[in-house]
Amino acid sequence: MASTFPRVLTCVVLCALSSFASAAHRIISLSPHATELAFAAGLGSQLVGVSQASDYPPAAKHIERVANFKGINVDRIIALQPDLIISWPEGNPPKVIAQLKNMGFNVYPASIKHLDDIAEHIRHLSHYASHPQTGLNNAKQFMEQLNALRQRYQDASPVRYFYQISAKPLITMAKDSWPSAVFTLCGGVNVFASSPSPYPQVGLEQVLLAQPQVMFSAHPNAMQLWDNWQNELSAFQHHHVWTLNADWLNRATPRTLNAVEQVCKYLDRVRKD
Structure with missing residues (x-):
């Protein structure tokens, strides 16, 4: 029971976040993994800013860079006026993330500790897409493949x-x-x-x-x-x-x-x- 509690807690938090979600038209990702999750959730065309190392899928290479390992370009983020920022709690500077929140930006924390969390984030981020079914299908496919590997090993x-x-x-x-x-x-x-x-x-x-x-x-x-x-x-x-x-x-x-x-x-x- 104890091993499932973090996943349940994660789901509760994510469900609470996504229950208020509506389609986002200008999205910024602050880490490579968050960029990939956004594309998997069907949000690729809405990304207007990503982190320097975001190189997958290939389309991510053509999106403006607003962050790197040295820090986050807050001024540029303000200029881009995103209606959703996907952050990386374990890697982004906490003070900068707090600053963005205090400015009124909608910040979604893409924190992952368990393999199941990958599908959970895709599922919940899909609610920000104009066509959520893309992300929902990708999340479902991920879990099917993951569970097959679990059974095998x-x-x-x-x-x-x-x-x-x-x-x-x-x-x-x-x-x-x-x-x-x-x-x-x-x-x-x-x-x-x-x-x-x-x-x-x-x-x-x-x-x-x-x-x-x-x-x-x-x-x-x-x-x-x-x-x-x-x-x-x-x-x-x-x-x-x-x-x-x-x-x-x-x-x-x-x-x-x-x-x-x-x-x-x-x-x-x-x-x-």
Whole structure:
């Protein structure tokens, strides 16, 4: 029961937000994943501003940039006069988001902790579209595919993994931090799941002691850090070291299903060896 409570709470909040929604004609997205969710909800043609890294779908590349990793261009947002701003609570500066709210802008928080939240946001954002059925259909399709993967891997034997977010400093993730849900669905067990920090900085020695069966990274050259330690790690000895598609994995969007399939495929290889 406890595991379902956050999802129920998320739904209650989102339902409350969307119950007052009406078609939005000028929309701004403040993160790449929010941009993808907007397109999935049928709002692509209404987007007038997006974040710098919004590059999917291809149409997003042609929309004006109003935010980047350094900050948000509030003056430009004011000039664009959006009737909906899709924010990223975990990544956007809280003070700027509060400022936009105080100005009277309608800010929708696209916060995602669970895989189901992706469909929930698409569903609720669809209420801002002139034709909500597009988003509703996409949300339904996402859940059907997600549930099929869950059923397929519900009895998969556990595999201990390490996911390297960055090399210098060496950062990984703890339990319930995105994208841990992807690995969990596939039967992955995070060797640093119990860390009190959501994205802990760890040492080489800690990873060596943990001896993960498989090591992942979303950056092609990240594993060079381990060149002098490969003989000490069973993951390298068994060639269980893989680079994942960063956009599929790190952005909580419909393409997350591609990340699930990719991770599950690799963990299945470990199980067969």
